[in-house]
Amino acid sequence: MCLAVPGKIVSIVQEENLGLRRGKVDFGGIRKDVCLDYTPEARMGDYVLVHVGFALTVVDEQEAQRVFEALRQLDQLEELKEGAT
Amino acid sequence: MAILSCPLPQPATDRILLAHGGGGRLTNQLIESVFLPAFSNAVLESRHDGAVISADGTRLAMTTDTYVVHPLVFPGGTIGDLAVNGTVNDLAMCGARPLALSAGFVLEEGLSMGTLRTVVASMHEAARVANVPIVTGDTKVVDKGKGDGLFLNTTGIGVVVAPKPVSPESVRPGDAVLVSGDLGAHGIAILSVRNGLEFEGEVRSDTISLWPAVEALFRAGIEVHCLRDLTRGGLSSALNEIASVARLRITVEEVLIPVSNVVRGACELLGLDPLYAANEGRFVAFVPERQADHALEILRSQSVSVDAVRAGTVYEDARGIVTLRSRVGGNRVLDMLSGEQLPRIC
Amino acid sequence: MKFLDEYRDYDAVQQMAQAIRRSTTRPWTLMEVCGGQTHTIVKTGLQEMLPKGITLVHGPGCPVCVTPVEMIDRAVAIARRPEVVLCSFGDMLRVPGSTQSLFDAKALGGDVRIVYSPLDALQLARSNRQREVVFFAVGFETTAPANAMAVWEAEREKIPNFSMLVSHVLVPPAMEAILSSPNCRVQAFLAAGHVCMVMGFEEYFPISQKYHVPIVVTGFEPLDLLEGVQMAVAQLESGRAEVENQYARAVRRSGNRPAQERIAEVFEVTRRTWRGIGEIPLSGLRLREAYRRFDAESRFAVEIGHVEESSECIAGLVLQGLRKPFECPAFGTRCTPDTPLGAPMVSSEGACAAYFHFGRRKEDGDSIVSTATAGH
Numbered sequence: 067m068c069l070a071v072p073g074k075i076v077s078i079v080q081e082e083n084l085g086l087r088r089g090k091v092d093f094g095g096i097r098k099d100v101c102l103d104y105t106p107e108a109r110m111g112d113y114v115l116v117h118v119g120f121a122l123t124v125v126d127e128q129e130a131q132r133v134f135e136a137l138r139q140l141d142q143l144e145e146l147k148e149g150a151t
Numbered sequence: 152m153a154i155l156s157c158p159l160p161q162p163a164t165d166r167i168l169l170a171h172g173g174g175g176r177l178t179n180q181l182i183e184s185v186f187l188p189a190f191s192n193a194v195l196e197s198r199h200d201g202a203v204i205s206a207d208g209t210r211l212a213m214t215t216d217t218y219v220v221h222p223l224v225f226p227g228g229t230i231g232d233l234a235v236n237g238t239v240n241d242l243a244m245c246g247a248r249p250l251a252l253s254a255g256f257v258l259e260e261g262l263s264m265g266t267l268r269t270v271v272a273s274m275h276e277a278a279r280v281a282n283v284p285i286v287t288g289d290t291k292v293v294d295k296g297k298g299d300g301l302f303l304n305t306t307g308i309g310v311v312v313a314p315k316p317v318s319p320e321s322v323r324p325g326d327a328v329l330v331s332g333d334l335g336a337h338g339i340a341i342l343s344v345r346n347g348l349e350f351e352g353e354v355r356s357d358t359i360s361l362w363p364a365v366e367a368l369f370r371a372g373i374e375v376h377c378l379r380d381l382t383r384g385g386l387s388s389a390l391n392e393i394a395s396v397a398r399l400r401i402t403v404e405e406v407l408i409p410v411s412n413v414v415r416g417a418c419e420l421l422g423l424d425p426l427y428a429a430n431e432g433r434f435v436a437f438v439p440e441r442q443a444d445h446a447l448e449i450l451r452s453q454s455v456s457v458d459a460v461r462a463g464t465v466y467e468d469a470r471g472i473v474t475l476r477s478r479v480g481g482n483r484v485l486d487m488l489s490g491e492q493l494p495r496i497c
Numbered sequence: 498m499k500f501l502d503e504y505r506d507y508d509a510v511q512q513m514a515q516a517i518r519r520s521t522t523r524p525w526t527l528m529e530v531c532g533g534q535t536h537t538i539v540k541t542g543l544q545e546m547l548p549k550g551i552t553l554v555h556g557p558g559c560p561v562c563v564t565p566v567e568m569i570d571r572a573v574a575i576a577r578r579p580e581v582v583l584c585s586f587g588d589m590l591r592v593p594g595s596t597q598s599l600f601d602a603k604a605l606g607g608d609v610r611i612v613y614s615p616l617d618a619l620q621l622a623r624s625n626r627q628r629e630v631v632f633f634a635v636g637f638e639t640t641a642p643a644n645a646m647a648v649w650e651a652e653r654e655k656i657p658n659f660s661m662l663v664s665h666v667l668v669p670p671a672m673e674a675i676l677s678s679p680n681c682r683v684q685a686f687l688a689a690g691h692v693c694m695v696m697g698f699e700e701y702f703p704i705s706q707k708y709h710v711p712i713v714v715t716g717f718e719p720l721d722l723l724e725g726v727q728m729a730v731a732q733l734e735s736g737r738a739e740v741e742n743q744y745a746r747a748v749r750r751s752g753n754r755p756a757q758e759r760i761a762e763v764f765e766v767t768r769r770t771w772r773g774i775g776e777i778p779l780s781g782l783r784l785r786e787a788y789r790r791f792d793a794e795s796r797f798a799v800e801i802g803h804v805e806e807s808s809e810c811i812a813g814l815v816l817q818g819l820r821k822p823f824e825c826p827a828f829g830t831r832c833t834p835d836t837p838l839g840a841p842m843v844s845s846e847g848a849c850a851a852y853f854h855f856g857r858r859k860e861d862g863d864s865i866v867s868t869a870t871a872g873h
Contacts, residue, residue: 068533068639068691069422070747072500086650094416096343096354101616104642104756113500115694115747117419118586118615118643122756123694123747125500130746133724134503134868137512169603175833271593407508416498421613464671479510479719483855 070117072125075110080100091116153466174217178486179392193419197318203311210311212247214238217304223266226353230303231270232277233431236305237382239281243365244378244434245400246313251290254288255304260295271299279490281360283307305423312369319396321376328463329402329436331364331456334386335414335428342421354413357432364453368436377437381430384487387473388427389435391487393473403463403485404493406478409467426475426485437465500746504718505613510823511649512724514546517730519769524550525733526682527726528675528818530668531637531689532559532706532847537853541719542810547726547739548588555848556681558689560636560664561588561770562816562847567801568664569594569695572633572800575662576607581661581797582625584618585633587611590647596800598843599633607731615661622651622659631793635660640692641665641782642756645763648784648791664794665782669694669700674777676708684708685729687715688721690744695760697752701740704713709738772840773813809837829853 067145073091080087097117105121108114114121127149171181181202188194201214218234254274258267278285283436315321336357343354361380368375377397379389386408392408396403410418410425432455438446443461452457473485503509529535529539538544544553557563575593576583583599588613603609610617615632622630634644644661650661668689675681688701693714711732716726721791725743732739742748743779754776760782769781783809784792809830814820820826832838834850841847 068531068637068689069632070639070691071419072498072695074499082594093412093420096416096420098420101643103646104753104759106755108641115691117639117691120646122639122642122691122753123749126746130500130503132745133720136724137509137516139714140516141512165603166601168600180835412498419498419501475610477541478505479541479543479546481545483540483542486854 070115070122072113073098073100073110075102075108075114075121078108078110089121091121110131125150162395178384179487190431196322199369201241201247201307201309203245203247203316205218210243210247211250212242212309213307214241214245215304215306216229216241217302219245219299219302220341221299222341223300224269224352225356226471228358228431229270229273230474231272231274231435232242232357234305234355235274235277235281235283235285237380237433238492239283239360240380240432240434241360241363242307242309242315243360244380244471245309245311246317246365246369246375246378247309247311247358248366249283249307249309249362250288251308252278252283253306254285255306256288256290257298257302257304258290258292259298259300260292262300267301270303277358277360281362283360313375314369315374315384317375317378319377322397322465323376323398323438323439325440326376326437326463326465326466327446328403329334329435329438329441329443329446329450329459330386330392330408330460330462331436331450332432332458333414333427334381334411334430334433335409335410335418337431338385338423338429339414339417340427342423343417354411354417357430358488359431359432360456361434361455364450364456365434367449368438368446371445371449373442374451375436375438376439379406380434383429385425385429387424387433387485388487390473390485392423393435393437394473396473397465398469398472400464400466400468401473402466402476403473404476407460407462436460440464445493453474462477498752501718501872502722504716506549510546510719510723513720513727516547517551517723517727519547520727520734521730522551524552525684525730526552527555527685527687527729528554528556528558528683529715529722529725530558530672531685531692531717532562534558534722535692535848535851537717537719537722539855542638542855543616543719543722548722551622551726551730554821555728555815555851556675556686556818557774557807557816558668559636559816559841560640561592562677562812563666563671563773564589564592564593564635564664564840565770567770569598571794571799572599572662573597573602573607575631575793575797575799576743577605578594578603578629578797579588580627581629581631582608583631584609584610584612584615584621584622586635589633589635591784592840593837593843598818606797616650619651619656619659622656623654626658626797628658630659631797632659632661633662634665637666637668637689637692638696638760639689639694641764642695642761644758647789648763649759651791652788660793660796661784661790663764663783664769666768666771667695667780667782668702670780671771671774671779672701673704674774674780676704676710680815680817680819683710685711685733686713687725687729688712690714690716690748693742693744694747694754695753695756696786697750698740698742698748698825699750699752705738711738712739712740714744715741716747726869749761750793758836769845771775771816773816775813783855812839812841812849815841822852825849848864 073093113125340356450456742794807822841849
């Protein structure tokens, strides 16, 4: 568990009735209606992770880059080591 | 802490399950355990999409298909053109030029006349494009509640133009596996209607007659060993059926298999695998290695297969399996579909 | 697709695998908890990229697999009632109960429908007032916010014909149960990233300390899983036992507060039986008193026959990571996805099904895949 897919918020609607927050999220070209109630901080253009029709977190774009930074450093380290031998 | 074990389920083999129609393992089991023993003959046992029979020196191909798709009308087509193209394609997969079709309708009481006209109009158009006349037919009506609006059976005959038999038995180690275009459009188009998915640029069913592409291959003198159109169960099922009859291994590279972005997005969202998703206008071709590039050129010159690619190769291996090299480098077996592909949440 | 494709990049994955190989000096046994993680590992052939000494065992993170037999029987009995429309996630349909699965119930005339979200089931209830719509709420903490919202909305709108059959399970108690078992060989955990996305990972600190095991909150893509392994191995090699977060782009230490609040409002913690493992105290969720009228268990009094158990299926041992699927004598022969003896062979997340589908018939050395691809 569990399948949560990242998508970009392209529209947000605040419902009259129960005050629920809904939006349209784009997943690489397809769009689905998503409940945004659990991500009140989410804004237009943010990427959210969606599970069974609910956005459960806003993707931290900085953190998302971290692993690639780490790999780049690892790469440089290896080159240094190889250079030294 | 007690360790419980799992109960032994009673397999429901005394009833037909939806999965029996899925195109995967259970369908094959049904054919093997019920139909083949009852109707046994050499032609049927070759288990290809169409049957090739000889009539006074002329080789004819014959095929039949029944369409039960729901909804009856969807982005890119209707049950009608699906049926026409599907039957034309089954003939094409035998290396046969389609000659004529029949159409048998089972209509449910209460079906809207407008829907019927839409379906029939799409059949007319598809038959016109495929250059095949619908020469005979039948109509029955069943009580309301006894049929999903409309069931359609189409039977086709064609003249075999392929110089040698086009079948899994003709596949050889070293053969190139060519795929005529991107996967999953039909399956996703259907699901989009059922699941309320919106597409920015609609995903339309890929239903189309494949005969022009197949004919082009023969005209160019390509030694076509096997053809299979990808329907239920997708690319995976087609390859598995061929590998198991041919008793060879087929290995494909995930990174070479074409899937449009929208189909990929829909599959990710629903937890489906494009390799098992249904298609209606795509096929695989097995040709000798030395002709692979030429064959691709021919396919790409035809509008129905303009995005054709080489996806893999055939190898010696009596186990008759299909393997896939994943885009990250690991390997796995690409198994036959079990039952229906269900959307997953995990 | 952004935030997905990058973590499936060939070069990055190979580089990470290399980093793991370089830093591993001793054999280690790691458990990945979530079924979705198992699925990725087996589907992308990740195990073969790891050094021989690293063993990944698959945990009970497949809510479908661990749903008690009795609960399936209950769902089947409810589905067979003529006034009921039973809605469920797709993967639950084929799981065998004592005698039937929901698929069988459907074949026999029950109105069983697959939905993408519990809100779809709620919508069905709104537009079909004359039917009783029951949603089969199975899942870990990840799905609890969605289910909580469906019930909360039903309550606000006073929808009379909607109810939920609840079989929620919680991950940390299961991890503890595995760690406290005398046969436990697990030395580090890759915790379920999406569960932590909802709940945060505060709960893992005491567990990590008590059992002295590294716990790395890990994502689901190949690069995430390899990085999780790399971080766990780094801890193991240096004798550390801490809680780390690999999946920081999605998981915060405190998790998702609004979601936790909604869950707490609608559900309360209760004991649960895990199929194949047994009862684990305080490991499940049920509806609170205030929402009890939406509980399908109390709304429908159904007759369940004696719950039959077979001795051949070793699902319990597989779910605890004590056996690999191919070590089961019935694996691939009497027990296949078409003729399953137990849930892990039916569910697409189950370890047994994953192993069967993706060709792991024997230990990696001579798996069906390795021999097949050795030639080229």
